[in-house]
Amino acid sequence: MHIVKNNMLSVENLNISLGGNKEIVKEVSFSIAKGNTLLLCGKNGSGKSVLLRGLKGLIPIDGGSIFLDGIDLSRKPKIRNKDIALVFQDTDTQIVGQTVYKDLMFGLNNIGIKKDESESRIEEVASLLSISSLLHKNPMNLSGGEKRRVALGGVLVMKPRIIFLDEPFANLDYPGIIQVIDSIVTLQKEGATIIIATHEIEKIAYHCDSLLILDKGEVVAFGKTKETLTQAENNGIHIPTINNKPIGFEELTWRKM
Amino acid sequence: MNIFHYRDIDTPLHNLAPITKIILTLVISSLIIKSSIIFTSSIAVTLFLLLILIKVPLRNYAKEGIYFFFLLSVISISHYISSENIVGTIQITLAFISMIMVSVILIDTTAFNDIASTIGSFLSIISPKLGYRIATTIELTLHMIPLFFDSASELRTARKARGQKMNRHVIRNVVEYVSALFAITFIKVEHLELALKARLFDPDREREFIRVRKKDLFVLLVATFLIIILYLTL
Numbered sequence: 254m255h256i257v258k259n260n261m262l263s264v265e266n267l268n269i270s271l272g273g274n275k276e277i278v279k280e281v282s283f284s285i286a287k288g289n290t291l292l293l294c295g296k297n298g299s300g301k302s303v304l305l306r307g308l309k310g311l312i313p314i315d316g317g318s319i320f321l322d323g324i325d326l327s328r329k330p331k332i333r334n335k336d337i338a339l340v341f342q343d344t345d346t347q348i349v350g351q352t353v354y355k356d357l358m359f360g361l362n363n364i365g366i367k368k369d370e371s372e373s374r375i376e377e378v379a380s381l382l383s384i385s386s387l388l389h390k391n392p393m394n395l396s397g398g399e400k401r402r403v404a405l406g407g408v409l410v411m412k413p414r415i416i417f418l419d420e421p422f423a424n425l426d427y428p429g430i431i432q433v434i435d436s437i438v439t440l441q442k443e444g445a446t447i448i449i450a451t452h453e454i455e456k457i458a459y460h461c462d463s464l465l466i467l468d469k470g471e472v473v474a475f476g477k478t479k480e481t482l483t484q485a486e487n488n489g490i491h492i493p494t495i496n497n498k499p500i501g502f503e504e505l506t507w508r509k510m
Numbered sequence: 511m512n513i514f515h516y517r518d519i520d521t522p523l524h525n526l527a528p529i530t531k532i533i534l535t536l537v538i539s540s541l542i543i544k545s546s547i548i549f550t551s552s553i554a555v556t557l558f559l560l561l562i563l564i565k566v567p568l569r570n571y572a573k574e575g576i577y578f579f580f581l582l583s584v585i586s587i588s589h590y591i592s593s594e595n596i597v598g599t600i601q602i603t604l605a606f607i608s609m610i611m612v613s614v615i616l617i618d619t620t621a622f623n624d625i626a627s628t629i630g631s632f633l634s635i636i637s638p639k640l641g642y643r644i645a646t647t648i649e650l651t652l653h654m655i656p657l658f659f660d661s662a663s664e665l666r667t668a669r670k671a672r673g674q675k676m677n678r679h680v681i682r683n684v685v686e687y688v689s690a691l692f693a694i695t696f697i698k699v700e701h702l703e704l705a706l707k708a709r710l711f712d713p714d715r716e717r718e719f720i721r722v723r724k725k726d727l728f729v730l731l732v733a734t735f736l737i738i739i740l741y742l743t744l
Contacts, residue, residue, distance in 0.1 A: 311704055339708050345660075346701035347708075349653060351516040351621035359623075360709045362718075391518055393656070407709065 260284040260320075261446050262308075262415055267317035269300075269307040269470075277303045279470045281317070285415075285448065285463065290441060292458055292478060293450040294485065295467035301450040302342070304467065305417045310334040321414065335364075338408035342420040344400040345393075353379075353395075353403050354388040360411045374410045381443070382406050382436050398429030402436055415446045422453045430456060458482060513574040513614065514655045516621045521564045523619045527726040528628040534733055535616050541741050542608055547601040549744040553737075554604045557611040566618055573666075574659055578610055622652035630717040639714055646713040654699065661694040 262285050269278040278300045285291045295301050306312045308319060310330030319327045326333050341347045350356025354375065361371040379385040382402045387395060392403055401421060408416065421433050438460060440447060449457055458464065464481040466474040474484040518524075523531070538557075542550055561568065585606055590599040616625070630645025665687065674683065 306704070309708065311707055334708065335710060341701065341705055341708070343701050346657070346698055347705040349702075349706070349709075351623060352518050355621060355623050359711075363710045363712055363715060365715075389518055391516060393515060411709070 261287040261289075261322060262448075263318075263320040263323075264308065265318040265320075267304070267307065267319065268315040269303055269312065270315050271303065271312060276315070277470050278307060281467070281470070281472050283463075283465050283472065283475050285446060287446050288441075288444045289462040290437070290447045290449065290460060292454060292461035292464045293448055293467065294452055294454045294464065296452060299467045300470035301467055302419050303470075305339060305419055305448070305450055308333065309337045309339045309417065311339070336414045337417060338411065338413035338415070339417040340401070340404045340408055340419065340421065342423050344397075344404040347404045348392040348400065348407065351391060352389050353384060353392055353406075356392060356403060356407050357388075357410050360407055364411060371410075374412070378406045378409045381439060382409070396429060397425045398432035401425065401429065401433050405436055409440075415448070416440065418447065418449045418451075420451055421449060422451060422456050434460070454482075454485060513571040513659050514617050517618055518621075519565075521619070523560070523564050523615065526619070526729060527722045528620045528624045528720055529632075529722055530726040530730045531616050531620055532625065532628060533730060534737075535612050537734055537737055538612050539609055541737065542605045545741055546744050547597055547604070549741055550601050550604045550608065552740060552744065554608045554611070557608055557615065560615055561611060564615070564619060566614060571614070573663065577662075578606075582606055617652070617655075622649055624720055625649075625652060627717040628720050631719040634717070638716070642714050642717055645717050650702075653702070654695075657698050657702070658691075658695055661698060662691055665690055665694065 264284065265282045267278055267281040268276055270276045281304060283291070293301055293304070303312065307314045310333035313330070314327065317327065318325055319333065321333070321336060326336075348356050350359050357375045357378065358371060361374065366374070375388075376385075379388060382405060384399070384402050384406055387399060387403065392400060395403065405416075405418070418437070421437070422430050425433065434457065437447065437449070437457065441460065449461065451457065454464075458478055461478045463476065464474070464478040464485070465472060466481065466485055474481050538553060542553055582603060586599055586603045589602045590596070593599070626645040626649035629648055630642050632641070633644050634641030669687070
């Protein structure tokens with residue numbers, strides 16, 4: 254494992270127990286450089302969502318350090334909450350505005366951005382994620398992929414330093430998955446630092462710089478995606494197969510998306 | 511679409527300022543309780559015509575009608591047993607239906623963020639902190655209503671798909687259904703709380719005042735005048 258403390262986000266020996274005796278996240282350490290994408294994978298219940306929520310500051314951590322640009326923010330959950338954006342798996346509860354425009358405005362109002370600046374940010378993000386035509390629609394009437402892009406837009410307008418996506422492909426059909434992959438690739442081109450938590454790694458692994466595999470709250474593998482991918486199958490992560498052999502990095506089904 | 515969702519469409523009612531619709535809702539709701547059956551019937555018919563005028567998807571909403579039908583039955587039966595007055599019972603029934611219709615019209619035509627901002631801005635004149643807090647409470651409550659009805663709809667469809675017949679073992683089925691509904695709603699509330707926290711939601715934040723135009727004032731004055739005249743004469 255290569256932990257570099259002056260990376261954009263460095264996590265050292267992080268523990269989260271959610272107030273119980275059993276630790277959900279145990280001694281987790283990893284780092285991600287600015288502009289890179291980390292794929293966080295693991296079986297259901299491996300602690301991915303809890304780890305993201307703990308890092309963002311939504312739930313308390315029991316121990317360990319969280320460095321953001323070399324500054325220890327482990328005891329400053331409010332600052333972490335502001336600097337880190339999290340797009341939840343359940344977009345229906347994350348989207349609170351009754352039109353897409355109102356939802357994008359929601360976060361901006363919360364951080365006190367003035368109207369002119371808010372409108373320019375909304376225009377910019379809507380254009381980036383190709384949701385300009387949806388601005389005056391009711392989010393509840395949108396498709397799964399559109400909802401996911403709106404939820405992503407809702408956090409992007411707040412200009413976070415790092416973006417977490419929790420199960421971005423959950424409950425999406427083929428066009429929805431393509432839309433989300435497109436949005437991730439667009440963000441990467443813009444230089445965003447992203448952590449994607451998913452067990453559907455074949456969909457996005459090709460676009461990720463590093464891979465972290467979590468099992469029962471512990472890191473079982475962490476490194477460059479191409480090299481670490483071979484360890485995924487041994488840790489309960491499904492890799493598509495060709496002739497009964499797990500496909501390699503270059504053959505990943507969704508890589509051309 | 512399920513009941514109590516805002517539809518962003520272009521109708522004269524959608525274009526009115528939230529404050530106009532809120533005041534008219536309050537006027538109708540307060541007068542309808544103690545009035546004549548002719549007044550109540552007139553209001554009920556007018557509201558029904560308004561529902562049709564703004565093209566509310568009544569067929570979709572009828573699915574949720576079972577909750578209101580249940581409440582309506584309880585109210586009407588208990589009123590009739592206590593008063594033995596059939597006209598009074600019909601009037602109470604119509605008043606209840608009118609209240610539902612007026613709420614549907616308000617929520618269908620006004621985004622709850624706008625309802626909350628309007629009430630918050632007005633109350634903030636008395637006390638800014640209290641005003642904005644009340645606005646937040648209203649906003650969250652209104653946000654939960656469609657979530658609750660959506661959960662109920664999902665649950666009902668899932669049970670129906672698995673062949674459950676609600677008219678067999680009624681009590682057991684209703685208890686199971688209601689328990690599951692509350693469990694799902696609590697999970698959604700928890701998710702909502704985390705999502706709000708994640709987007710730095712501040713319950714005390716200042717709300718934007720939504721401007722009232724001359725057109726809104728005109729509609730408000732004329733409609734209130736007509737309602738009061740009807741109330742006094744009928």
